[in-house]
Amino acid sequence: MSGKQYYRPGNLEQCLDFLAENGRESVLLAGGTDVMVDMRAGEIDKSWIVDISRLPELWGIELQNGKLWIGAAVTLTELLNSKLLQEHGFALHTAALHFAARQIRNVATIGGNVAHCSPSADTLPPLLVHEAEALLAGPCARRRIPVGEVAAGTYRSALEPRELIIGFELRPRSPFLADFQKIGRRRELVIARVNMAGLADMDEDQRMTGVRFALGSCTPVPRRFADVEALLEGSRPGRELFWEAGRLAAENMIRMSGRRPSFVYKEKAVQGLVYRMFSPLLEA
Amino acid sequence: MQGNEQGLVDISITLNGREQKVAVPADMSALKLIREVLGLKGTKEGCSIGECGACTILVDRQAVNACLVFAPQLDGKDVQTIEGLNREPRFQALQQAFLDRHAVQCGFCTPGLLISVYALLLEEPCPDRDEVIRSIAGNLCRCTGYHQILSGVDRAINPDAEWRPDVG
Numbered sequence: 269m270s271g272k273q274y275y276r277p278g279n280l281e282q283c284l285d286f287l288a289e290n291g292r293e294s295v296l297l298a299g300g301t302d303v304m305v306d307m308r309a310g311e312i313d314k315s316w317i318v319d320i321s322r323l324p325e326l327w328g329i330e331l332q333n334g335k336l337w338i339g340a341a342v343t344l345t346e347l348l349n350s351k352l353l354q355e356h357g358f359a360l361h362t363a364a365l366h367f368a369a370r371q372i373r374n375v376a377t378i379g380g381n382v383a384h385c386s387p388s389a390d391t392l393p394p395l396l397v398h399e400a401e402a403l404l405a406g407p408c409a410r411r412r413i414p415v416g417e418v419a420a421g422t423y424r425s426a427l428e429p430r431e432l433i434i435g436f437e438l439r440p441r442s443p444f445l446a447d448f449q450k451i452g453r454r455r456e457l458v459i460a461r462v463n464m465a466g467l468a469d470m471d472e473d474q475r476m477t478g479v480r481f482a483l484g485s486c487t488p489v490p491r492r493f494a495d496v497e498a499l500l501e502g503s504r505p506g507r508e509l510f511w512e513a514g515r516l517a518a519e520n521m522i523r524m525s526g527r528r529p530s531f532v533y534k535e536k537a538v539q540g541l542v543y544r545m546f547s548p549l550l551e552a
Numbered sequence: 553m554q555g556n557e558q559g560l561v562d563i564s565i566t567l568n569g570r571e572q573k574v575a576v577p578a579d580m581s582a583l584k585l586i587r588e589v590l591g592l593k594g595t596k597e598g599c600s601i602g603e604c605g606a607c608t609i610l611v612d613r614q615a616v617n618a619c620l621v622f623a624p625q626l627d628g629k630d631v632q633t634i635e636g637l638n639r640e641p642r643f644q645a646l647q648q649a650f651l652d653r654h655a656v657q658c659g660f661c662t663p664g665l666l667i668s669v670y671a672l673l674l675e676e677p678c679p680d681r682d683e684v685i686r687s688i689a690g691n692l693c694r695c696t697g698y699h700q701i702l703s704g705v706d707r708a709i710n711p712d713a714e715w716r717p718d719v720g
Contacts, residue, residue: 274578307579317622375616
C-alpha cells in the first residue's frame with residue numbers, strides 16, 4: 269500500500285478549505301494523464317491526491333463580458349467540440365485537434381496542460397496569442413495573472429500550494445489568420461519539438477494588424493515574441509518578410525535558451541514553421 | 553468524498569452493464585483495477601504511459617487509456633471493456649470484419665483498436681478514412697502495418713467494401 273489518500277471536494281469552497289490545510293502535501297488531479305505518469309515515475313511524492321475534475325466552478329466555455337471563458341477542467345475533446353472556440357479562438361481549437369490522441373484528449377484538461385508547466389504544452393502558444401489570463405483561487409482571495417506567468421520555469425509552477433487555476437479568460441478574436449503549427453517525430457500522438465500560434469488581421473490597405481505570435485517548446489517557458497510581432501505589424505505580407513520573421517524567432521530562441529544540440533535542427537524548423545504559418549497571408 | 557478507515561476509496565462503477573462496488577487504493581490505475589482486482593484480462597497493458605492504446609476502454613462511451621486514469625476517477629461512471637462489448641451485435645460485426653480482413657496477428661493491440669474504432673462509430677456511423685486514421689492514432693500495432701486494420705474498419709462500415717491496399 270502506497271499510503272496515498274484521495275479527496276474529491278464537492279465544491280470550490282471545500283477544495284480551498286482542504287488546500288489551506290493540506291496544500292503542501294497535495295497534488296491536484298484533473299484529467300490525470302500527466303499526474304499518473306509522473307507519480308509512477310516517482311516524480312510526484314505527495315500524500316494527498318485531490319480530484320478537482322468534478323468542481324462545477326471549473327467547467328464550461330462561454331462568452332461573457334467580452335471575454336471568452338474556458339474552465340480549467342474543460343477537456344481537450346470539449347475544446348475540439350466547441351463551436352464558440354472555433355469562432356473566437358480558432359488557434360486554440362487547432363491546437364486541440366493536434367493534441368496527443370483521442371484517448372488522451374477525452375480526459376486531459378486545459379488547466380492541467382497549463383499547470384503542468386511543460387515547455388511544449390500545446391495549449392500555451394494559443395492562450396498566449398489570445399492574451400489569456402489565468403484565474404486563480406486561493407484561501408483568502410482570487411487573483412488573475414497572465415497565462416505566461418503560471419510557469420516559473422520548466423515544470424515549475426508559480427502558483428502557491430494552496431491555490432488552483434479555476435479557468436482562463438481569453439480575448440476573443442476571429443482574425444483573418446489564426447493558426448497553430450506543430451512538428452514532432454510523427455504526425456499524431458507526439459510531444460511537440462516546436463509549436464507555435466499566430467493571429468493576424470488585414471486592414472483595407474492590405475497591411476497586417478493585431479499580429480500576435482507565440483512560440484513553444486524552444487524556451488524554458490513558452491512566450492510571445494514582441495519583436496517578431498512588431499516586425500510584421502503594419503507591413504504588407506511578403507515572402508522575405510516572413511522568412512525574416514522566422515529568422516528573428518529562431519535568433520530569440522537561441523538567445524534565451526543558449527545553443528543546445530537540438531538547435532541545429534530547431535533553428536531551421538522554427539524559421540520554416542513561422543513562414544508556413546503566415547504564408548496563407550501571401551494570397552490575401 | 554474521501555477514503556475509508558483502511559485508507560481505501562469506496563467507488564461504485566457500472567462495469568459492462570453491472571453495478572459494482574469496490575474499495576481501491578488512491579493511486580491505483582483503472583487498468584490495474586480492471587485486470588488485477590476485477591480479473592478482466594482482455595484489456596492489455598502495453599506501455600503504461602498512454603502511448604500504445606492497448607489498454608483502451610470506454611468510460612461514459614468515450615475511449616480512454618485505462619493506464620492513465622486513477623481508479624477513483626471512475627466512481628459513478630459507466631465503464632465498458634472488451635468483455636462487455638463482446639456481447640453487442642454491432643461490436644461483434646466489427647470483430648468479424650477484423651477477422652475477415654486479417655486485421656489480427658498477435659492480437660495484443662486488438663482489444664484496444666476495436667474499442668477505439670467502436671467509440672468513433674458510436675459518434676459517427678460512417679466516418680471517412682481520415683477520421684478512422686485519426687481515431688486510431690493512439691493505438692500501436694507492431695504486426696499488421698495497419699493496412700488490414702483499416703480494411704477491416706472499411707468492411708465494418710460497408711460490408712461490400714472492396715479491399716483497398718492504399719493507406720492514407
